[in-house]
Amino acid sequence: MLQLSKTDFLQFSHCAKSLWLLKHKPALYEHGIFSDYLQKIVTEGYEIEAYLEAHLSLQSDADKYSYQTVFNTKEGLFAKADCTRKNEDGTINIYEVKSSTSVQMSGKKNQVKDATFQKIVAEGAGFKVKKIFIVHLNGQYVRDGAIDADQLLTFSDVTAEVDKLISDTRSEIDAALLLLESASIDESSCSCLALTKINHCDVFDYFNPTIPKHSIYNLPRMSKKKLFNFVATERFGLDEIALDEVTEKQAPVLRAAHLKAPVIDHEIISTWFSRVEYPIYFVDYETYASAAPIIDGARPHSPIPFQYSLHIKMSPDDEWLEHVEYLAEKATMPIELIEHMQKHIGDAGSVVSWHAAFENTQNKNMALMYPEKQKFLQGLIDRTMDLEDPFKEGYVDIQFQGSTSIKKVLPALVPELDYSGMKVASGTDAMEAWHRLVGLPDGPAKDELKASMLEYCKLDTLAMVRIFNFLEELNNRS
Ligand code: SF4
Structure with a gap:
């Protein structure tokens, strides 16, 4: 059975196909800028975790805290909480460490969703979660001598926000588990065809091998509508696009592609x-x-x-x-x-x-x-x-x-x-x-x-x- 970790789940939330490729054909998964970005977040997280541990070790209840607590469920979910606290009533608190200066509650970097995944997995593994905190940085902190973890770290209680996301996140986890079980998917293209280059991940070329080198994705400041029209008519190469179909700002790139020579505006x-x-x-x-x-x-x-x-x-x-x-x-x-x-x-x-x-x-x-x-x-x-x-x-x-x-x-x-x-x-x-x-x-x-x-x-x-x-x-x- 393939495991679904929090990182996998985040990748699934960004794009299901890219996670499938990573899990089923890892050798074909080309790691590039997108992976570097995830790696940077992970590395920064480790650094902040060390400060959290130093900070909690000085508290009177220091013996109640554990670090890198692992949760596994029978259905293949895996989570590692940065820190947990064993409460007197048998429940636990979960502390998720982030290197941001505030809690991000929406969009692609929704940290409450990460925390919700952790809670679902911890409870699936038999724990009762009382509270969830996101430990992030205080953006106003100014270093003066050794790092003062007390001043650097901010504890935000996101228990109520997590509870609101449980149902949707559970459904998404089920969809991710189903995808992992699939032996095959349509690998002949992917939905980023209709999105500009900035949205493409490291494996865009794998899923879209017929896109020519000089393509519509090289045109600057492309509107969604224009891109959609080109994709709908299956015209991807710049030699298939006419000059009157692009804006003034895009025209020099298109003309250079047509001429196969530099376009120079001497003025x-x-x-x-x-x-x-x-x-x-x-x-x-x-x-x-x-x-x-x-x-x-x-x-x-x-x-x-x-x-x-x-x-x-x-x-x-x-x-x-x-x-x-x-x-x-x-x-x-x-x-x-x-x-x-x-x-x-x-x-x-x-x-x-x-x-x-x-x-x-x-x-x-x-x-x-x-x-x-x-x-x-x-x-x-x-x-x-x-x-x-x-x-x-x-x-x-x-x-x-x-x-x-x-x-x-x-x-x-x-x-x-x-x-x-x-x-x-x-x-x-x-x-x-x-x-x-x-x-x-x-x-x-x-x-x-x-x-x-x-x-x-x-x-x-x-x-x-x-x-x-x-x-x-x-x-x-x-
Ligand atoms: S380029 Fe394709 S595989 Fe990558 S994120 Fe977009 S849809 Fe997913």
Whole structure:
């Protein structure tokens, strides 16, 4: 008999077919972004559980609590409660740990539904559940020295909300058990065909193998109605769609697909370049955010910049390019980083970033933390230009697959520069690497990790310079 755990049940709630594939054909289940997201939630949960245990161990009734309590039922349900309390009347309380800063009661991340699953399984295993708590984080907590679990954790009693969901959740569990028993399902397609790319999970391609590489899912800002029409007429390839069927914003991607060549709007590119002022400062930040803050002064989940890379291009024919970098080696707030930037970024000239809203959000947050640096940081914001912008409609290549991410644009325009084989190759890797770095003693392991982190961030700004040069040359020729 296949078991149904809480994680399985959550996956079933998202999508029944994907759970069936995972359980019946695990070797064919490709784990990607969707699985990484679930893994991140699980890992953060473990961290908070440790604080809960530390907190409860100091209470007068500490001996009443157990951790990782397992419940099994004859019908194949399996649950592991983060914490349980044995009450004097023979009942138990269940404590579900979450890394969020409030209880989520609806939508895809409905935590009360998780708790309801736990209660149903615990009672199916013969326990009487008196109360259920969701233990989440206090979003106002500011770390000051060692984590104060008493201040960090918030206990929300969701017993009444859970009771309201029992009947619906029981029906859903029955449907999930029935699905697991099915030896086969229709694997020839899945319902996300009628949903935009952002809704597709890791196994969309498995269930829809005939969807061409350049498909309707590459069109930006797709409305439900338009997508529905294309799906209803079974037209998935961009070569099956006519120009008068798409919006102005979608047209460049479609034209690039039809032409099998880049679509260039010289006016858009030239307008963008008309605002560029030398010297140009290409800037990229890396930030760290965690459920339980690791830096004094930080709140749960607040992003703190810990690294930046800067390439400076003094003039159009500057091939030398000055490079400056900073990486905090201790878990500290970013005052040193700001002062380091102040030494290297002058008062005049454009500041160029990719998807600059991210860098500017950090600038705004840092200005709030350090009012004395507000003038400098506001100056950066005012001078910032987003290199992603010209790729929205000014230069569109079907090789970008409808995306304007630098990870898609770079390999098409500057194929000799790439991130493959790097030990730190994404923002998430950089975050994890920094968490390790600040805990390492000085020595070769720390030096090696530091070098990988610097190499990654440097490539981010070098990639921007090379893409900028490509576009500038194109602009000069037109
Ligand atoms: S892409 Fe298919 S398998 Fe994945 S969530 Fe959507 S419907 Fe389910």
